[in-house]
Amino acid sequence: MRTGRFSDLAGASIVAGAQSAWDMLLEEEHNKHITTSCGDLDKILGGGISCKEVTEIGGIPGIGKTQLGIQLAINVQIPFDYGGLGGKAIYIDTEGSFMAERVFQVAEGCIEDMLKLNVSQLKDLETLKEKMHPNTFLANIFYFRACSYTEQIAVINHLEKFVSEHKDVRIVVIDSVTFHFRQDFDDMALRTRLLSGMASKLMKLAKQFSLAVVILNQVTMKFTDGSFQLTLALEK
Structure with a gap:
């Protein structure tokens, strides 16, 4: 009897959470985006990095993945009046490539761009300059x-609690997601389970808190159909 009651409650919960396709379309149309500061890339992404979704960006070493991650952590803070989200960012660094000095420079560039684009429309330019300081970003x-991969998993497991306490967070950047899983990991089945579990938690986090999750990843060569092709690291 207990099992039957539990099943009925679970089923009722699922049915109660039903959503029409029309509602889904409206939700997608009103979904917020974070600009990458590159018009062409924003266009490819449908307006920028989408909230409520996990976006994976891959590339060879040195191509600028960390630069993009830092740029997004800055751009998410652009005020609503300038087309931004006015939010905060979480940056999970697995490779040690995050540099505060570089973040400061990117913040300075972002502020300069905002002032140039909006100077003719601003009535309180001095007030904006006081608020928009790189230190604030x-x-x-x-x-x-x-x-280590255990620390990475621990951080991701802690994100739900952390974001619930910092509700103005609008983006989580992981740079890079597979770095620790590519080194000295002999149990492939365990690795697959850990990565799948991590991906599920990140997707749930994005939906639950209406934020963007960006995972940066390396690419590697894979032999497919008689030739070598570039593919995301650890991709099946």
């Missing part, structure tokens, strides 16, 4: 350094 980035 840096203070709104929560940085986590994960030195």
Whole structure:
């Protein structure tokens, strides 16, 4: 009897959460985006990095993945009046490539761009200059350094609680997601389970808190159909 009652409750919960396709379309149309500061890339992405979704970006070493991650952590803080989300960022660094000095420079560039684009429309230019200081941008980035895959998993497991306590967080950047899983990991089945579990938690986090999750990843060569092709690291 207990099992039957539990099944009925679970079924009722699922039915109660039903959503029409029309509602889904409206939700997608009103979904917020974070600009990458590159018009062409924003266009490809349908307006920028989408909230409520997990976006994976891959590339060879040195191509600028960390630069893009830092740019997004800055751009998410652009005020609503300038087309931004006015939010904060979480940056999970697995490779030690995050540099505060570089973040400061990117913040300076972002502020300069905002002033140039809007100077003719601003009535309170001096007030904006006082508020938009690079130090403020840096203070709104929560940085986590994960030195092993266990630390990375621990941080991701802690994200739901952390974001619930910092509801103005609008983006989580992981740079890079597979770095620790590519080194000295002999149990492939365990690795697959850990990565799948991590992906599920990140997707749930994005939906639950209406934020963007960006995972940066390396690419590797894979032999497919008689030739070598570039593919995301650890991709099946």
